[in-house]
Amino acid sequence: MFWALGSIYGATAVAFGAFGAHGLKKRAGMDAQKLASWNTAAHYQLVHSGMILLTAAAAPKNKVAAGLFAAGITCFSGSIYLLTLDPQRFRALGPVTPIGGLFLIGGWVALAVGSRGRILPKAS
Template identity: 50%
Template sequence: MTSPFLWKAGSILGCSAIALGAYGAHGLVKVVGDDQVKLKNWGMAAHYQLMHSVALIALASIPPSVRRIHPAVGPLILTGTIMFSGSIYLLTLKRESFRALGPVTPLGGLTMMAGWAALLL
Protein backbone atom coordinates (compact mmCIF):
# COMPACT_ATOMS: atom_id res chain seq x y z
CA MET A 1 0.00 0.00 0.00
CA THR A 2 1.23 3.47 -0.76
CA SER A 3 2.03 6.10 1.83
CA PRO A 4 -0.84 8.40 0.76
CA PHE A 5 -3.29 5.51 1.14
CA LEU A 6 -1.97 4.61 4.61
CA TRP A 7 -2.07 8.29 5.60
CA LYS A 8 -5.71 8.58 4.53
CA ALA A 9 -6.67 5.25 6.10
CA GLY A 10 -4.99 6.26 9.37
CA SER A 11 -6.75 9.61 9.28
CA ILE A 12 -10.15 8.02 8.70
CA LEU A 13 -9.53 5.45 11.44
CA GLY A 14 -8.42 8.20 13.83
CA CYS A 15 -11.37 10.46 13.14
CA SER A 16 -13.87 7.63 13.43
CA ALA A 17 -12.17 6.35 16.61
CA ILE A 18 -12.73 9.72 18.26
CA ALA A 19 -16.36 9.80 17.12
CA LEU A 20 -17.02 6.20 18.19
CA GLY A 21 -15.26 6.75 21.51
CA ALA A 22 -17.41 9.82 22.17
CA TYR A 23 -20.52 7.86 21.27
CA GLY A 24 -19.41 5.11 23.62
CA ALA A 25 -18.94 7.61 26.43
CA HIS A 26 -22.15 9.55 25.91
CA GLY A 27 -24.75 7.72 23.80
CA LEU A 28 -24.09 3.99 23.93
CA VAL A 29 -25.76 3.63 27.32
CA LYS A 30 -29.08 4.41 25.61
CA VAL A 31 -28.60 1.31 23.44
CA VAL A 32 -26.94 -1.21 25.76
CA GLY A 33 -28.12 0.09 29.11
CA ASP A 34 -25.74 0.01 32.05
CA ASP A 35 -23.93 -3.12 30.83
CA GLN A 36 -20.39 -2.35 32.01
CA VAL A 37 -18.84 -5.16 29.96
CA LYS A 38 -20.30 -3.80 26.72
CA LEU A 39 -19.30 -0.24 27.59
CA LYS A 40 -15.76 -1.39 28.45
CA ASN A 41 -15.46 -3.45 25.26
CA TRP A 42 -16.58 -0.49 23.16
CA GLY A 43 -14.00 1.75 24.82
CA MET A 44 -11.26 -0.83 24.24
CA ALA A 45 -12.19 -1.10 20.55
CA ALA A 46 -12.03 2.69 20.15
CA HIS A 47 -8.71 2.80 22.03
CA TYR A 48 -7.10 0.13 19.83
CA GLN A 49 -8.48 1.78 16.72
CA LEU A 50 -7.00 5.13 17.71
CA MET A 51 -3.62 3.62 18.59
CA HIS A 52 -3.38 1.83 15.28
CA SER A 53 -4.50 4.89 13.33
CA VAL A 54 -1.48 6.71 14.75
CA ALA A 55 0.74 3.75 13.81
CA LEU A 56 -0.50 3.91 10.21
CA ILE A 57 0.15 7.65 10.01
CA ALA A 58 3.63 7.12 11.46
CA LEU A 59 4.34 4.43 8.85
CA ALA A 60 3.12 6.72 6.09
CA SER A 61 5.34 9.53 7.39
CA ILE A 62 8.60 7.64 6.87
CA PRO A 63 10.19 8.91 3.64
CA PRO A 64 10.45 6.22 0.96
CA SER A 65 14.19 6.86 0.66
CA VAL A 66 14.79 5.57 4.21
CA ARG A 67 11.83 3.20 4.51
CA ARG A 68 12.95 -0.34 5.17
CA ILE A 69 9.62 -1.69 6.27
CA HIS A 70 8.11 -4.91 5.00
CA PRO A 71 5.28 -4.04 2.60
CA ALA A 72 2.81 -6.22 4.56
CA VAL A 73 3.00 -4.10 7.73
CA GLY A 74 0.49 -1.43 6.70
CA PRO A 75 -2.10 -3.77 5.19
CA LEU A 76 -1.89 -6.13 8.18
CA ILE A 77 -2.33 -3.36 10.73
CA LEU A 78 -5.16 -1.74 8.77
CA THR A 79 -7.03 -4.99 8.12
CA GLY A 80 -6.53 -6.22 11.67
CA THR A 81 -7.80 -2.96 13.15
CA ILE A 82 -10.95 -3.01 11.04
CA MET A 83 -11.58 -6.66 11.88
CA PHE A 84 -10.85 -6.31 15.60
CA SER A 85 -12.54 -3.02 16.41
CA GLY A 86 -15.29 -3.35 13.83
CA SER A 87 -16.41 -6.73 15.08
CA ILE A 88 -16.45 -5.50 18.67
CA TYR A 89 -18.59 -2.50 17.73
CA LEU A 90 -21.10 -4.69 15.89
CA LEU A 91 -21.19 -7.38 18.58
CA THR A 92 -21.73 -4.73 21.24
CA LEU A 93 -24.65 -3.19 19.38
CA LYS A 94 -26.43 -6.36 18.19
CA ARG A 95 -24.79 -9.53 19.44
CA GLU A 96 -27.52 -11.84 18.13
CA SER A 97 -27.51 -10.33 14.65
CA PHE A 98 -23.71 -10.45 14.34
CA ARG A 99 -22.95 -13.61 16.33
CA ALA A 100 -21.12 -15.07 13.30
CA LEU A 101 -18.52 -12.29 13.66
CA GLY A 102 -17.38 -13.62 17.03
CA PRO A 103 -14.30 -15.36 15.56
CA VAL A 104 -13.37 -12.23 13.61
CA THR A 105 -12.31 -10.39 16.78
CA PRO A 106 -9.41 -12.67 17.72
CA LEU A 107 -8.43 -13.06 14.06
CA GLY A 108 -8.27 -9.27 13.81
CA GLY A 109 -6.09 -9.19 16.91
CA LEU A 110 -3.77 -11.80 15.42
CA THR A 111 -3.64 -9.82 12.17
CA MET A 112 -2.64 -6.67 14.05
CA MET A 113 0.01 -8.65 15.91
CA ALA A 114 1.29 -10.00 12.58
CA GLY A 115 1.60 -6.41 11.34
CA TRP A 116 3.69 -5.45 14.34
CA ALA A 117 5.75 -8.63 14.01
CA ALA A 118 6.37 -7.84 10.34
CA LEU A 119 8.17 -4.70 11.47
CA LEU A 120 10.94 -7.04 12.59
CA LEU A 121 11.49 -8.27 9.02
Protein backbone atom coordinates in the same frame (compact mmCIF):
# COMPACT_ATOMS: atom_id res chain seq x y z
CA MET B 1 -3.35 5.60 0.50
CA PHE B 2 -2.31 4.44 3.99
CA TRP B 3 -1.92 8.02 5.20
CA ALA B 4 -5.54 8.76 4.27
CA LEU B 5 -6.76 5.47 5.73
CA GLY B 6 -4.90 6.02 9.01
CA SER B 7 -6.35 9.51 9.26
CA ILE B 8 -9.89 8.30 8.61
CA TYR B 9 -9.51 5.46 11.10
CA GLY B 10 -8.14 7.93 13.66
CA ALA B 11 -11.04 10.34 13.20
CA THR B 12 -13.62 7.57 13.43
CA ALA B 13 -11.91 6.16 16.54
CA VAL B 14 -12.42 9.49 18.29
CA ALA B 15 -16.04 9.66 17.08
CA PHE B 16 -16.74 6.06 18.16
CA GLY B 17 -15.10 6.72 21.52
CA ALA B 18 -17.29 9.76 22.05
CA PHE B 19 -20.37 7.80 21.00
CA GLY B 20 -19.44 5.09 23.48
CA ALA B 21 -18.96 7.60 26.27
CA HIS B 22 -22.17 9.51 25.60
CA GLY B 23 -24.56 7.73 23.23
CA LEU B 24 -24.24 4.12 24.35
CA LYS B 25 -24.69 4.95 28.02
CA LYS B 26 -28.22 6.10 27.21
CA ARG B 27 -29.18 2.87 25.41
CA ALA B 28 -31.33 0.48 27.39
CA GLY B 29 -29.56 -2.76 28.17
CA MET B 30 -26.06 -1.34 27.70
CA ASP B 31 -24.17 -2.77 30.65
CA ALA B 32 -20.70 -1.90 31.92
CA GLN B 33 -19.08 -4.90 30.20
CA LYS B 34 -20.42 -3.87 26.79
CA LEU B 35 -19.24 -0.30 27.34
CA ALA B 36 -15.80 -1.61 28.32
CA SER B 37 -15.66 -3.72 25.15
CA TRP B 38 -16.64 -0.70 23.04
CA ASN B 39 -13.95 1.42 24.72
CA THR B 40 -11.35 -1.30 24.09
CA ALA B 41 -12.27 -1.34 20.41
CA ALA B 42 -12.01 2.46 20.15
CA HIS B 43 -8.69 2.47 22.03
CA TYR B 44 -7.13 -0.19 19.81
CA GLN B 45 -8.46 1.55 16.71
CA LEU B 46 -6.93 4.87 17.74
CA VAL B 47 -3.54 3.40 18.68
CA HIS B 48 -3.27 1.40 15.48
CA SER B 49 -4.49 4.33 13.36
CA GLY B 50 -1.43 6.14 14.66
CA MET B 51 0.69 3.14 13.72
CA ILE B 52 -0.65 3.22 10.16
CA LEU B 53 0.34 6.90 9.99
CA LEU B 54 3.75 6.22 11.50
CA THR B 55 4.34 3.34 9.11
CA ALA B 56 3.28 5.47 6.13
CA ALA B 57 5.76 8.18 7.18
CA ALA B 58 8.72 6.21 8.57
CA ALA B 59 8.50 2.96 6.59
CA PRO B 60 6.48 3.77 3.46
CA LYS B 61 7.74 0.67 1.66
CA ASN B 62 6.42 -1.60 4.41
CA LYS B 63 2.97 -2.06 2.92
CA VAL B 64 2.60 -5.39 4.73
CA ALA B 65 2.73 -3.75 8.17
CA ALA B 66 0.33 -0.96 7.21
CA GLY B 67 -2.02 -3.45 5.56
CA LEU B 68 -2.01 -5.73 8.58
CA PHE B 69 -2.76 -2.80 10.89
CA ALA B 70 -5.67 -1.76 8.64
CA ALA B 71 -7.04 -5.32 8.45
CA GLY B 72 -6.59 -5.69 12.20
CA ILE B 73 -8.54 -2.52 12.96
CA THR B 74 -11.33 -3.56 10.63
CA CYS B 75 -11.61 -7.10 12.01
CA PHE B 76 -10.81 -6.50 15.68
CA SER B 77 -12.50 -3.17 16.39
CA GLY B 78 -15.18 -3.57 13.74
CA SER B 79 -16.36 -6.90 15.07
CA ILE B 80 -16.43 -5.62 18.65
CA TYR B 81 -18.48 -2.57 17.64
CA LEU B 82 -21.03 -4.73 15.83
CA LEU B 83 -21.16 -7.37 18.57
CA THR B 84 -21.71 -4.65 21.18
CA LEU B 85 -24.54 -3.04 19.22
CA ASP B 86 -26.37 -6.25 18.28
CA PRO B 87 -24.82 -9.46 19.64
CA GLN B 88 -27.56 -11.73 18.27
CA ARG B 89 -27.48 -10.38 14.74
CA PHE B 90 -23.67 -10.36 14.50
CA ARG B 91 -22.83 -13.43 16.62
CA ALA B 92 -21.10 -15.03 13.60
CA LEU B 93 -18.44 -12.31 13.90
CA GLY B 94 -17.23 -13.62 17.27
CA PRO B 95 -14.30 -15.54 15.69
CA VAL B 96 -13.31 -12.46 13.65
CA THR B 97 -12.18 -10.55 16.74
CA PRO B 98 -9.16 -12.76 17.58
CA ILE B 99 -8.24 -12.94 13.89
CA GLY B 100 -8.15 -9.14 13.92
CA GLY B 101 -5.92 -9.29 16.98
CA LEU B 102 -3.54 -11.58 15.10
CA PHE B 103 -3.46 -9.10 12.22
CA LEU B 104 -2.53 -6.32 14.66
CA ILE B 105 0.25 -8.46 16.14
CA GLY B 106 1.37 -9.28 12.61
CA GLY B 107 1.64 -5.58 11.82
CA TRP B 108 4.05 -5.10 14.72
CA VAL B 109 6.07 -8.15 13.64
CA ALA B 110 6.16 -6.88 10.06
CA LEU B 111 7.57 -3.58 11.33
CA ALA B 112 10.26 -5.41 13.30
CA VAL B 113 11.21 -7.68 10.40
CA GLY B 114 11.06 -4.83 7.92
CA SER B 115 13.44 -2.72 10.01
CA ARG B 116 16.29 -5.22 9.53
CA GLY B 117 17.82 -4.16 12.81
CA ARG B 118 17.50 -0.41 12.25
CA ILE B 119 16.15 1.49 15.21
CA LEU B 120 16.28 4.96 13.72
CA PRO B 121 16.36 6.05 10.08
CA LYS B 122 19.82 6.89 8.75
CA ALA B 123 20.62 10.58 8.66
CA SER B 124 21.01 12.06 5.20
